[in-house]
Every structure is written in structure tokens, then in C-alpha cells.
Amino acid sequence: MEVGIIGLPKSGKTTIFNAVTAGSAIVDGFAKSSNIGVAKVPDKRLLTLSNLFNPKRTTPAEITFIDLPPPPDGIGDTRGISGEFLNNLQAVDVLLLVCRSFSDPSVIHVDDLVDFKRDAESMMYELIFSDIDLVSRRIDKLLEKYKGASKIERATLDKEKDFFIRLKDQLGSNIAIRDQTITTEEWKILVGYQLLTAKPVIAVVNIDENQIQEQQAMLDQLGLFKDKSDMGMTTMCGKLEMELAQMDKASEKEFREDLGMQQSGMDQSIDLSYQVGGKISFFTVGEDEVKAWEIPSGISVQRAAGKIHTDLERGFIRAEVIHYEELISCSGVLADARKKGLIRSEGKDYIVKDGDVVNVLFNV
Numbered sequence: 001m002e003v004g005i006i007g008l009p010k011s012g013k014t015t016i017f018n019a020v021t022a023g024s025a026i027v028d029g030f031a032k033s034s035n036i037g038v039a040k041v042p043d044k045r046l047l048t049l050s051n052l053f054n055p056k057r058t059t060p061a062e063i064t065f066i067d068l069p070p071p072p073d074g075i076g077d078t079r080g081i082s083g084e085f086l087n088n089l090q091a092v093d094v095l096l097l098v099c100r101s102f103s104d105p106s107v108i109h110v111d112d113l114v115d116f117k118r119d120a121e122s123m124m125y126e127l128i129f130s131d132i133d134l135v136s137r138r139i140d141k142l143l144e145k146y147k148g149a150s151k152i153e154r155a156t157l158d159k160e161k162d163f164f165i166r167l168k169d170q171l172g173s174n175i176a177i178r179d180q181t182i183t184t185e186e187w188k189i190l191v192g193y194q195l196l197t198a199k200p201v202i203a204v205v206n207i208d209e210n211q212i213q214e215q216q217a218m219l220d221q222l223g224l225f226k227d228k229s230d231m232g233m234t235t236m237c238g239k240l241e242m243e244l245a246q247m248d249k250a251s252e253k254e255f256r257e258d259l260g261m262q263q264s265g266m267d268q269s270i271d272l273s274y275q276v277g278g279k280i281s282f283f284t285v286g287e288d289e290v291k292a293w294e295i296p297s298g299i300s301v302q303r304a305a306g307k308i309h310t311d312l313e314r315g316f317i318r319a320e321v322i323h324y325e326e327l328i329s330c331s332g333v334l335a336d337a338r339k340k341g342l343i344r345s346e347g348k349d350y351i352v353k354d355g356d357v358v359n360v361l362f363n364v
């Protein structure tokens with residue numbers, strides 16, 4: 001899964017990119033090219049399994065983060081999302097919107113005053129404008145095609161045109177594609193368009209350390225991101241998290257405890273990206289490796305097997321499945337779980353659940 005980090009110039013995108021990927025991309029000057037890095041999805045269950053199986057390798061699920069520099073003249077105030085920047089945004093699965101709330105006077109702000117709510121809203125408008133533009137272009141193309149079309153062809157074109165006009169009207173009323181009522185049939189038409197407001201979004205408010213106490217009150221102001229399965233929000237002390245992420249694990253732990261930071265803003269951003277992106281994890285266990293695998297929620301065990309190796313999907317026979325909690329109830333001893341009848345035999349259509357421990361039997 002790919003998460004694209006966007007935001008106004010100097011909002012702290014690269015700083016947050018470094019924090020989530022423990023990277024060290026340069027945070028100075030106006031960025032011109034993207035930074036790409038990988039974050040490990042924090043999962044306590046994986047660590048517990050690793051302690052039980054003592055494997056040679058323990059491999060967490062991963063998310064790719066891309067720090068996307070805005071065009072030189074910036075975005076916001078309908079300066080527009082276009083060109084390469086648009087292509088880059090279209091290619092990601094989830095958008096992570098950085099909203100500046102830190103108030104360092106030495107860091108310029110495009111709009112004199114620091115106001116994370118205004119910035120979040122204006123960025124969300126930008127995404128809407130970009131989609132209106134894309135949809136309008138599609139409508140124009142359809143009208144063009146209409147001229148030389150037969151009566152039957154026109155009926156099909158009419159249907160599609162009406163659909164796009166409906167999308168455009170609602171976008172015009174500030175309703176994102178993800179919030180519009182769209183049938184499964186209609187979604188099929190939209191595949192390939194990569195409309196930006198169809199993508200899940202999480203807002204990360206980049207706060208000062210002295211705003212930690214106010215973080216809940218701040219998030220309450222972002223109603224737009226609340227109570228929706230494909231939206232999320234969190235606060236993060238970008239600069240501090242970046243410094244912590246670059247420390248060795250032991251010092252980092254000590255500092256976090258001193259600062260009273262429970263789940264870090266960094267882990268929350270990674271977790272949220274996973275959730276809003278509709279991802280779940282299943283596990284494979286063994287002496288060699290204990291591993292968490294990222295899959296879209298709702299897929300069959302046969303397709304999930306393909307994530308491990310295409311041979312496992314192609315030659316799939318059946319899967320032995322036990323849920324993490326059940327395996328833990330047997331202290332991770334598979335033989336005990338088997339005796340108790342907790343290891344189920346599942347066919348190809350079984351829908352994998354978050355936390356399933358899976359062993360695929362296959363033949364190629």
C-alpha cells in the first residue's frame with residue numbers, strides 16, 4: 001500500500017516522512033523531488049508470536065510512504081493540482097494530509113497566520129477542484145464522441161454522461177466522491193480515473209510540544225475527518241518524532257517514557273493509514289519466519305495465499321486456519337491447538353479475518 005504525504009509548503013511533510021519511515025531526507029529548502037520510504041506496521045501480536053516461535057526472522061507488514069513535494073508555486077487557494085503532482089497523487093492509495101500547527105516564526109507560512117483547520121479545509125477543496133476538472137474533461141470528451149455516434153451508441157453515452165454530470169454537480173456542492181451514493185455498476189466506470197476525493201484521507205496536525213495537552217480539542221475542530229471509515233486524523237509533534245525515530249531503540253524508549261508518550265503519533269499515523277486503506281493483517285508462523293501480511297479486508301484465503309507466492313494461489317488446495325487469540329490460548333503450541341480442534345480446515349472461498357494465522361496447503 002502506498003500513502004502519499006501532501007500539504008502546503010513548509011507544513012512539515014518531509015519531517016513527518018522522516019518520522020514515520022525513520023528516514024533522514026533533507027528537510028531544508030523547497031523540495032523538488034519525492035522521497036520514498038517504508039514504514040513497518042506496528043503490531044503487538046507479531047511480537048508475541050515471535051516470542052513464542054523464536055524464528056530466525058520476524059517480518060512486519062509494511063507501508064510505503066511517499067513525500068510528494070507540491071509544485072513550486074504551491075497549492076491551496078485553487079492554485080490547482082495538475083501535471084506531475086496530479087499523476088503522483090493519483091497513483092497512491094491513501095492521502096496523508098499534513099496540516100501545520102507548530103508556530104516557529106523562523107519557518108515561513110504561505111498564509112502569514114498558522115491555522116491548521118483553514119489549511120485542512122483548503123487542501124480538501126483543492127482535491128475537490130481537481131476532481132471537478134477531471135470529471136468536466138470526461139464530460140467534454142463524451143459530448144465530442146456523441147457527434148459521430150449511432151442511436152444505440154448515444155444511449156450508452158447518455159447514461160455515462162448523466163452519471164458524470166451527477167458526480168460533478170455533487171462535487172460542486174463540496175461532496176467528495178467517497179461520500180456520494182455510487183452503485184457497484186457505476187464504480188466500474190470509475191475504475192482507472194483515480195479521482196482524488198475517492199481516496200481515503202488522514203489529517204495529521206503537526207503540533208508544537210506545548211500543544212500536546214490541547215490535541216483532543218484541536219482534533220474536535222476537524223469534523224470533516226470524524227466518524228468515517230475512510231477518514232482519520234491524529235496529531236503529531238513532527239520535529240520531535242523525527243528526532244526520536246532517528247535514535248537507537250533503547251534511547252528512544254527512554255525518551256518516550258520520560259515524555260509520557262504512549263502510542264506515538266508516528267505509530268498512530270501508520271495504524272490509521274492501514275485502517276482507512278481498508279487493510280488487515282494475517283500471519284504465517286514457523287521456525288524460519290514469523291510474518292505479518294498486508295491484505296485488503298474481505299478477500300478470500302486463495303487470493304491471500306497469492307500474496308505469499310503465486311504458486312500458493314495457483315495450486316491452492318486448502319488452508320489450515322487458527323485465529324491469533326486461539327493460538328495464544330494454547331500458548332502458541334500448534335499441536336495442542338490441533339488436539340483441541342481449534343485448527344480449522346478452510347476452502348478457497350473462506351474470507352480471511354484480521355489476526356488469522358494461516359498455513360496454505362498447495363500443489364503445483
Ligand SMILES: Nc1nc2c(ncn2[C@@H]2O[C@H](COP(=O)(O)OP(=O)(O)OP(=O)(O)O)[C@@H](O)[C@H]2O)c(=O)[nH]1
Nearest residue numbers: 009010011012013014015027030031102104238239
Ligand atoms: N518547531 C517545529 N518545526 C517544524 C516541525 N515540523 C517541521 N518543522 C520545521 O519546518 C521546516 C519545514 O519542514 P519540512 O519538513 O521541510 O516541511 P515540508 O512541508 O516538507 O516543506 P517543503 O517540502 O519545502 O514544502 C523545517 O525547518 C522543519 O524543521 C515541528 O513539528 N515543529
Ligand SMILES: [Mg+2]
Nearest residue numbers: 013014031069
Ligand atoms: Mg519537503
